[in-house]
Amino acid sequence: MDAAGGIDIIGDIHGMHTRLVAMLEVLGYRRRAGRWSHAEGRHIVFVGDYVDRGARVAEVVELVRELCDHRVALALAGNHDTNAIAFATRAQDRAFDPAEAWRQATARLAAGPDAAPAPTAWLRPHDGKNLKQHQDTLRGFADAHGYDACVRHFMALPLYLELPGLRAVHAAWIPPAIHALDAWAAAKGVTAGIRAESIDEAIEIQRSRMAPDERHWVELLDLGARQQALDFAPDESVAIALERIVKGVEMRLPGEVRLADGGGHARGEMRIRWFDAAAGRTYHEHALTKAADTEKLRALLGDRRIDAREHSAELPPLPTLVPYHPHDAYPADERPVFFGHYALFDAADRAFGKILRANVACVDHGGGFAAGALSAYRWSGERELRLANFVTVDAKAD
Ligand SMILES: [Mn+2]
Incomplete structure (x- = not known):
């Protein structure tokens, strides 16, 4: 563990300023004489998605930025930010x-x-x-200038964090995707993510590193290049690598089964537990979706098991799909990994979607939705994560 104190990993904020302020209060962060600090020297890692949904986006972005400027926090990029x-x-x-x-x-x-x-x-x-x-x-944003500064700031956010004791990313820690981003960034003379010996060192690196600039981001986001790359080497496309780590991994659903996405659009794919092996699992067991969708999959597909032949590498891959893999993608003996993105909340079950495995935790429990909550995990060096270390703030929406 970091000698200076632990790390609070805070989930997706989505413009909900009131909840963020309440969360900082609960976690013990204070602004005194214009400087943010924590009495026990704790730090924050934000897992991204600062914008969309809540109304007070400008204030959220400014507050997160101030916490970073005061060396209290490190902010990663989420898919809404990219x-x-x-x-x-x-x-x-x-x-x-x-x-x-x-x-x-x-x-x-x-x-x-x-x-x-x-x-x-x-x-x-x-x-x-x-x-x-x-x-x-x-x-x-009241004017174009404020929006401009915000989006430019997003280009400088790291895509992942790796410390000796933990890893953090917006949606999915996929080693081949991270390696592809690292190799691409090294060739450009920039860095895509941060590896450090401590959170203090990571914060210092973020202040001085060469982040991808607007020319680089065109390559990271270029849909045309991404589609082209799909035809021959999907895993080598840096745009797909970005998509996987900020949007997660999906799997095709059999037949006519459809799930609604966040915007209410019917989709023939489901978000999956990318850290687990698909082999031998049913669709509802392998889904990483809100409780209602998991139940829907159970109702529609029963205990039908995921079939390797339906998800083999021979099928033309879609941008966010990965082939069926028989081994756990995230080893059980690895350091803990934290991510947000999935808005896993269930009013009836406080534990739902939090500790997904002993070393895998989701910190997004719908902070951007009126019915959800802003969530954080108070980490103090443990290898085995505990439900009791979650803090949630479900104050009224901004
Ligand atoms: Mn997201």
């Missing part, structure tokens, strides 16, 4: 222009359902679905 970078990058000339993206998108939001098509094509199209997902963030 999506914002793609939203702010023009498709045609690959130019990064958050201010213009904000002006065009807010004008479309103001015009309502009859809005004309976006005048510019963006790497993440400003279409109905993406615009809807990002609307609270766009409205959360």
